[in-house]
Amino acid sequence: MANHTHAVKDRHSTSFDIHEVLHDLKHYLPSQTPLKDFIHHNSLHAFQELDFYSAIFKSSKIFGHQATFNVGEYRNLYKTGRIRIEILDKAIQDRKGIDGLPLWKERVLKQQYDSSFTPRIGQLRRFWKEAYHIDLDNLVQPLLFRILCSYLDQGIAIEHFPFENEGLLTAIRKLETNSFSSFFKTKRAKALLFDPTCTIESLLKMVVGDASFYTQYIFDQQFTHRGWSGMVSAIEDNPHSILYPKKISLEELLHFELLLELDNLDDQLGTNWTPLSSKVNVAPMDLFADVANTELEEVLKIWQDAFEWSYYDEVLAGVRYLSENPTTNSVQLPKSFQAIFCIDERECSLRRHVESSDTTSETYGCPGFFGVEFFFQPENGKFYEKLCPAPVTPQFLIKEYGVTEKHKHDLLYTKKTHTFLQGFLLSLSMGVWAVLRLFSNIFKPKMSPAISDAFSHMNMYGQLQVENKNPNDIENGLQLGFTVDQMVVRVEGLLRGIGLINDFAPLVYVVAHGSSSANNPHHGAHDCGACSGRPGATNARVFAFMANHPKVRAILSEKGLHIPDETQFVGAMHDTASDDIGYYDEDLLSVVNKLSHQQHKATFENALDLNAKERSRRFASIDTMKDIRKIRAAIRQRSVSMFEPRPELGHGTNALCFVGNRSLTKGLFLDRRAFMNSYDYRTDLDGKLLLNVMKPLPPVCGGINLEYYFSRIDNQKLGAGTKLPHNVMGLIGVSNSSDGDLRPGLPLQMIEVHDPVRLLILVEHYPEVVLNTIKVLPELYEWFANEWVHLLAIHPETNEFYFFKNGAFQVYNPIKKQVNVANDLQKLIESANEMKTNHIIDATKENLSIHVIQNNADRQ
């Protein structure tokens, strides 16, 4: 990062260096990889070395996107009470001091601001239109996108791109030599394609002219189609993000695009035209030069602070209330069962319902790959799938075997309908069938091979080869399975991390999650982020196997972590869309455990019913007052409905991340907005384990949160827009039109419920320990210091809150003194409002405030 900043600053002091420009360009382009796996990340990762507000306003000035809501929207949020007056006052004082309050309050509430601005990007290339009267983008882009998409295509087209194994430019050269037709309209550009002395620089000389404009021109050009450029760059960096890898580079794209531009310019202007710089009457611009701070931005910062703190303050008031009014929260011994869930905020409500359905049960949270990182190969699968957080590169391979079920096909998806004769016969014969299927899809939706099914990722009844008995068992550089010692490290690491080191119940469920949805190119975004956007069932099962292994247990015992012999771990997976749980290897259970497992299954079913009901309040297709069984069935149906663009709402509304004991939040209604990582400071007073617990939180949870933030704030430029017109391109992305650019980011249907507040991580530990921990890793510290993620320590003894600001922890006392109390959670859910429109003013009303659950009325 440090090197990079340096490079950006020095751009103008040295001469044009294409590799430096490409490096910078890659840094700023969207980094979303092909859609089959969805890994959430900070959409403005390129600006992460700046503090949050400087970054978003700077990026906005350069690329023209929205950075926050507009002043009018904040004022309306204030009028409707979403932003509280006392919080607004505090936000002003925090920034402007008590003296600045009257002046700034006037500005914040009344001052009119002109919000129009011209982004820096595109200011050079606009001269094609203004001085040459040529719409170069319209001339070049449709063909360029089509060629890129056909070249990268993973299986939509019937005819492959000829010579696609040889690299983009080589393939195009071969195409041109082996054909009577051409992509080019004129001779010069075509000749240059084959000219070995032709470089990007020499092309820029012809198209742009003056070298001082080159860098700006390249940025202008590539950002007219940031979707495709970003995709090419991402595939160049991760060739295996597509199953059929293709050699391609941003450099080749640039080269080819310049050739196409030259071709079209020659075609439109003839041979006698002068390069762009000859008609440009402005000086070259450094796109990334510092931007001036404006009063409007100060006002927006205050508003966004107030918007966030109006929520945080309420949360903290609730947490404080719990600590001051301890109920008999702790679970009585003996414990019936324990369940380890993913930290995912969608499991927040399910954990609450499990605990209330069986008060002797106990739940934990940790990142959903359960500390076991590996590649997975399903039986008959031709590829490996990574099942761990994206930055990790595993050394292990887990193979599936013993699967008897055959992979199913759907004839209506055959590509033969696009051919000549078969197309004729099939359109004559399959029409009636298609219409019948449409009837059944609409009136009786059910699972089919075309629907992305979380449980099909790993076969329910297949076997896994988890244990490695011979370290020489290696396939493609990966060790097959884990040795006992490797298992011990992982099991111990996880259990100690979440503080589950004694009082083991006879059954410990390891519950991964995945999501089923139909007709949804973004289905990967609903799966487990800690498993590289895939369902985590395999990890749960692998972890259970390890923790059940007698040799592992023996070594753990020696290390002081004694798991009773009667305790068994069970792998399971929660489908967050259909609200179903599947259990793995049930037949390995002891007779006694089998019996109690049946009871616990009933508990889970009950909890899932309640969870379905809680979720249903946001779904237009389901009446929350209906019989709970019917709601559950309707929820299940949504996940397989072709016509349902919102099978679930993903991470929408996420805002908090708790790291600590469950008692911090047990009894608090958080409305599915909190990631929850179990951690017991008592077992880790010096914070040795804390680093490993906290390290993944900003990139994973913060990444999710920021992607939602930006897709919500500017769904058009940073998000993917509404998904209804999306057209699947090459199986790698979506675009809007046949000629449109790829649309990275999240679609509208996923973010409408989201309140764009930054993630607040709350850690239960001594502030000095937390501070020391985050300072260990500079890249971890950066997240907090630059305020991309907020951090708050909860002092375990005094229960005092310490908010991290300007490098230090400062005491924070909630302004709100009263808490909302819910005597009946079901009533609260039933009476919740449904948003009238998805504009933030209406949408935010759907989010319920923090409630203390007074009794256990949500028990069924």
Add this chain to the structure above:
Amino acid sequence: MSYLLQYFILIPLIGFLFILFPSNKQEKFIFWTTIITISAHLLGTIAFIVFWGNNGFPVLFAKGPVLYAAETSEFSIDFYFDKVSAVYLLVSGILTFLVSIFSRYYMHREKGFKRFFNNLLFFFAGINVIVVSGNFETLFIGWEIIGITSFFLIAFYRDRYLPVKNALKVVSLYRLADIFLLLGIWLCHHVFEKSITFFDLYDLQAHHIDIIQQRSFQLVIPGVFLVVALIKSAQFPFSSWLPRAMEGPTTSSAIFYGSLSVHMGAFLLLRTYPFWEHNLIFKIVVIAFGLTTSLVATSISMVQSSVKTQIAYSSIAQIGIIFIEIALGFEYLALIHFAGNAFLRTYQLLVSPSVLNYLIHEQFFNFIPPQHTENNSFWGKLKVSLYILSIKEWNLDAMMYKFLWQPIKKVGNWFSFISARSIAFAFGPIYLLGLFFVYNKALVPTSIILYLPGLFAGLGLVMALRAFVERKNAMTAWLLIIMNQLFTSLSVAFNEQFDFEQIHIYLSGTIVAGLVGYLCLQRLKGEQESISLERFHGHSYERPRLTLLFMIASMGLSGFPISPTFIGEDLILGHIHHNQYLLTGLTALSLILDGLATFRIYARVFLGPNTKGYHEVAYRSS
């Protein structure tokens, strides 16, 4: 039972009227009104067809209300029903029903929820008008309804650049088709010397065998209709508009461009079949177009890497084959093929987002890396050439621009010297002078009168051309369009002993619509908003009501059916004698161009991205 036919049109129209008024948030009311309407219609259709079948599938004809009648021309809404109508009615009923239900949750919370269902029902009404129409004039009304709803659904996401651009592209071709249809009506009118109905066509062979076998007509009459059918069904060389029309929500793309709308060309071909039933040469022409289309479209479809474009071209290819079937006289096969293709493509489009999951899964388990062999032989080269051509869609999109619009633009630019000022000071007086002499024809020598229609039609065309290329001022363009219509009416007024009533009908439409549009633009100008035509302004973002008003004015000015301008257009063409090809050409071209210019003003000023900085706007390329 033929009197029942009108209800096929009335039912959807009533439903449409009902859902014009609720707000966008009243999703339940909008949806249920739509679905009750369509269900009632579908049940009615089924009952009607059963009943009709019981009576032995008779061909039905009913005379409807007469909108305008004079000695030589009559404009009435007539109904006609046969097997072709039955199949089209049933297929469109089923598909509209299913797609409406599909759209209920699909479209939930969309800003254009209401707009979508409004357009869907209006479109459905339009389809019904076409399918049960008894004469070309009635059919034309349905045709225009489909055209206008298509425009609105392609530009559904009206604050993005590409949808609006593509909507204009498509509607330009549609306008071309519409005017060809009007020409067809004009030809029939003159050749058969009356407004002919489809019932007349039914026994055309018996009564007018001499006319349709007359050399000059045997290619021209069906040829004009063939052009209309080729455009509407995206056949060669007009194919490239279809994939570009898929800009709206997937459901609307499915029903419009995957199935119903594109098959209307085939319907027209079936309807006009009696014109060329025994015309071998023409049959060969149709087969040639059908075959070329299906070969070209298949080759394009096979290299497509985007799923909706792939389906679009497959659908086009099948419609090409349907054209061949019609030409070969296999009416039943064509109808079955139509139904099968419409159902299949609708389904494929509706589930098109799921191919990502399905095909990746297939790839994961079945992928075999393809073998690459270099083949330098002639055939190898031919294959590669075909690949490149197909990727470029055989240059069809570029050709439309190059051979169709660019020449017009070039000619239009000759007249760029005409400014708002010269309209006021030169062309205004010329017009007034002309007007004076129309009422005082006696003052003009007969030898001169002979040339006046052509002169004024020419001046009108100049106005239209100038409006078409106006790139700066929306107001100037708008005035030019009005001037074009004034001159056109003048030319007709000099053409024969004319009936002032007819011209007044025409002008009342022009003047009212022109004035309303003028005031809308004036209001924007008054509020310091830019109305230049150099770029899109997207004023609909802030002024949806004004947008609606201007849209109605535009429809009026461009002669949308039922507007007086339209009836006027029909009548005016009726006043041109069948041997006045030049006058017809000038007038038709004027009509095409002023329609295009009108839509362009609407799109540029009111649609597209609104770039005021305080709200989200998509990048141009997305």
